[in-house]
Amino acid sequence: NAGVTQTPKFQVLKTGQSMTLQCAQDMNHEYMSWYRQDPGMGLRLIHYSVGAGITDQGEVPNGYNVSRSTTEDFPLRLLSAAPSQTSVYFCASSSLIRDRGPLYEQYFGPGTRLTVT
Amino acid sequence: GEDVEQSLFLSVREGDSSVINCTYTDSSSTYLYWYKQEPGAGLQLLTYIFSNMDMKQDQRLTVLLNKKDKHLSLRIADTQTGDSAIYFCAEKEDSSYKLIFGSGTRLLVRP
Numbered sequence: 541n542a543g544v545t546q547t548p549k550f551q552v553l554k555t556g557q558s559m560t561l562q563c564a565q566d567m568n569h570e571y572m573s574w575y576r577q578d579p580g581m582g583l584r585l586i587h588y589s590v591g592a593g594i595t596d597q598g599e600v601p602n603g604y605n606v607s608r609s610t611t612e613d614f615p616l617r618l619l620s621a622a623p624s625q626t627s628v629y630f631c632a633s634s635s636l637i638r639d640r641g642p643l644y645e646q647y648f649g650p651g652t653r654l655t656v657t
Numbered sequence: 658g659e660d661v662e663q664s665l666f667l668s669v670r671e672g673d674s675s676v677i678n679c680t681y682t683d684s685s686s687t688y689l690y691w692y693k694q695e696p697g698a699g700l701q702l703l704t705y706i707f708s709n710m711d712m713k714q715d716q717r718l719t720v721l722l723n724k725k726d727k728h729l730s731l732r733i734a735d736t737q738t739g740d741s742a743i744y745f746c747a748e749k750e751d752s753s754y755k756l757i758f759g760s761g762t763r764l765l766v767r768p
Contacts, residue, residue: 544699571754580665582745582760583700590754598755630699636754644688644749646756648699 542566546631546649553621553656561616561652563631570636572614573598573646574606576627583630589614590636621656628653661759663746668765675733677762679746682727686748689722690756691731694743703744704731733764741766 547562565572573588575598585598589608603625605617614633618625632646660682669675681689687708692700706713706720706729713720719732733740746759 573755575758580760582661583758585755588755632700634754644754644756645690645702645705646700648701650699651697 544631544633544647544649546629546652548652549650550653551655553618553654555622555656557621559618559621561618561629561631561654563614563616563649564612565614565633565647566612567633567635567647568611569633569647570611571644571646572608572631572633574604574614574616575630575632576600577630577651578627586616586629623656626654626656661746661748661757663744663759663762665760666763666765668767669736670767671736671738673736675736675740675764675766677731677733677744677746677764679729679731679759680727681729681746681748681757683748683750683757684724684727685750685752688749689720689729690747690749691718691720692745692747692758694745694761696742700745736764736766738766738768740764
């Protein structure tokens with residue numbers, strides 16, 4: 541049971557390039573989400589999904605796309621990278637079923653540190 | 658909209674107690690959480706409290722909730738150098754699956 545995995549750990553992009561950050565979980569969680577973490581601003585929700593085929597926008601969705609074709613995977617796409625997207629990106633998942641434990645405990649991946657030059 | 662606020666920094670001496678405070682705005686919050694982030698790592702759930710509770714104790718951790726003032730605190734007894742980390746308060750409102758995180762409090766434990 542690997543929990544939540546993210547790849548890559550580090551990435552440097554040039555302005556205008558596109559890339560996909562990968563996220564996978566093996567806990568059969570319905571809910572998955574992407575956050576970005578910037579100094580002094582905590583975690584801000586980018587996009588989230590409550591199940592395969594269902595996604596919705598969070599607080600800061602502009603410049604990012606997501607899809608959820610399987611329960612396990614939730615990739616985040618940067619369409620045309622900008623320096624303002626330099627950040628640490630975290631993927632998280634949780635169960636939406638009450639009897640699986642503390643309701644909505646989110647399990648986090650180790651993060652992807654992205655620099656856009 | 659929802660907002661969760663925390664002070665940014667706290668420094669304590671090893672062996673003292675630490676108290677990290679958080680205020681939130683959403684009165685419909687049903688669960689409130691404390692997450693810990695160690696350097697270079699993701700967040701891990703430390704503890705949580707249901708909104709119908711005033712206090713929860715878990716070994717060295719005590720969570721206090723004042724619903725009237727929308728104030729949440731985390732007390733760490735006998736703080737150790739391994740407790741140095743960033744601590745995030747988060748709330749989940751009743752009608753949403755989303756968590757709203759505060760900006761995090763960086764705890765530094767001095768030997």
